[in-house]
Amino acid sequence: MAIQEASAYFSRELLSWYQRGNRNLPWRRNKDPYRIWVSEIMLQQTRVDTVIPYFERFMAKFPTVQALAEAPEEEVLKSWEGLGYYSRARNLQAGARMVMSLYGGIIPDDKAAVAGLKGVGPYTAGAIMSIAFNRPEPAVDGNVMRVLSRYFCLEDDIAKPKTRVGIEKLAASLIPEGAAGDFNQALMELGALVCTPKSPSCLPCPVMEHCEARLQGRETELPIKTKAKPPRHEYRVAVIVRGSGERADQVLLRQRPENGLLAQMWELPHVLSDDPSGEWFREEAPKEDARLAESLGRELERETGLLIRPTGWLVDEEHVFSHIHWHMRVYVADLGPSEISRGNSLAAESGLAYETGQAQGPYRWMGREALDTLPFPNVFLRILERYWS
Structure with a gap:
């Protein structure tokens, strides 16, 4: 024809x-x-x-x-x-x-x-x-x-x-x-x-x-399309920092920057792991390890300016973006005793922004109601829902 x-x-x-x-x-x-x-x-x-x-x-x-x-x-x-x-x-x-x-x-x-x-x-x-x-x-x-x-x-x-x-x-x-x-x-x-x-x-x-x-018998062969580049793998460690005293039912959250991936959404404090091969994220790897906890504590202090102490593993999660594949290990953590009052003032309910090193606020203490009012990436919603369930 x-x-x-x-x-x-x-x-x-x-x-x-x-x-x-x-x-x-x-x-x-x-x-x-x-x-x-x-x-x-x-x-x-x-x-x-x-x-x-x-x-x-x-x-x-x-x-x-x-x-x-x-x-x-x-x-x-x-x-x-x-x-x-x-x-x-x-x-x-x-x-x-x-x-x-x-x-x-x-x-x-x-x-x-x-x-x-x-x-x-x-x-x-x-x-x-x-x-x-x-x-x-x-x-x-x-x-x-x-x-x-x-x-x-x-x-x-x-x-x-x-x-x-x-x-x-x-x-x-x-x-x-x-x-x-x-x-x-x-x-x-x-x-x-x-x-x-x-x-x-x-x-x-x-x-x-x-x-x-x-x-021509080619209906499954067409269309011709070159494969997209696979997403790169990133290994991240996040913490649910628990409040104390009147904030005992709250956790520390932070807002992402105004630009870039997931701009202005809310998340848990987390850092890119210094284990780029993902060795510590293997299924058979120990979930709680002194070396990883110590390394995480140092990175979090550099990121937030606070002494955060991981106390136990909670869950592993993954999230795939179009160009990045996040592998995330999540720990429950507390503030060091000397940090509690300073952490409370830095992450006040007013949401006052602060700057420490490369990190910018605001950090906030928030309870479960945050899930109903603030926008979160799905991966952090899953983690927080598990924590508060």
Whole structure:
């Protein structure tokens, strides 16, 4: 079949398949560009089933661009807690503030303006323009690249920017007149439900008849994608520093810096281990060892300015970011007797920031209620929930 005929068949059959029935997703209930924007940011590198409850809670708390723009960042991060990739939430709020200051709180029907919002890349801009405004703009993500690579038997590496540009042009040429939103969502739906990465379901596929990869027996071989660099391993030791006296039910927490990984979220004091090979983190390694405890105490004193004494192992945890794999050993600890009053004043309930060496505050004594009010990375939530259970 000629490429032009194959393209027309693809567009017609895919659109018809989608319009006969599709998933009832909360962001599809209307064409509000704000709801579509929030959903597309949440769906980046996150499964639909995971996103749905987060989306509904987020929209209930921040129902408009204005509500999101004016919210304290800590509230936004807390609402995002557990979704990961927290820069998405910060960028989304920064974009909402841009909409308020530049466009009077109304997301404009203008591709250049939407693409200029913080955190909005070509895919998100295309999704907003096509779904909310029905503009014939492509929205090319991993699902779309996989579907089109298989249907047209494209052998270019989809990890390369040049390939994405080529597929964006192809996707734009396939959009049926007047049906940009439905067509782009149909492409995403096909990739998510039928033309899946490892085991494509060719028999129920609405365009299987002229799929070149299927005809050539290459549906599991395509698309071609070079493997991403594996995350580097980091070995970290954390402490749950218990309070005493009137603070007996509290622990010492600290806030991360304003920039960088997990910016401004809360965590337990912890240090990068001086055991880069992970020897002390092996399953068979002793959980409590005098050498490790002594080394940890020195590092924590350098980091916090306080004499912290590990008293016993609590748990080992792991967390994988896109580029880093944290291996974490967690100890319960106390402040040295001479440090208690100074620690209380440094980490006062006011959250007064202080600086010791390379560390910056604030450090705070907080009880279990902190889990309900402050944003934490998942790994520290798990540790603290275990400690307080």
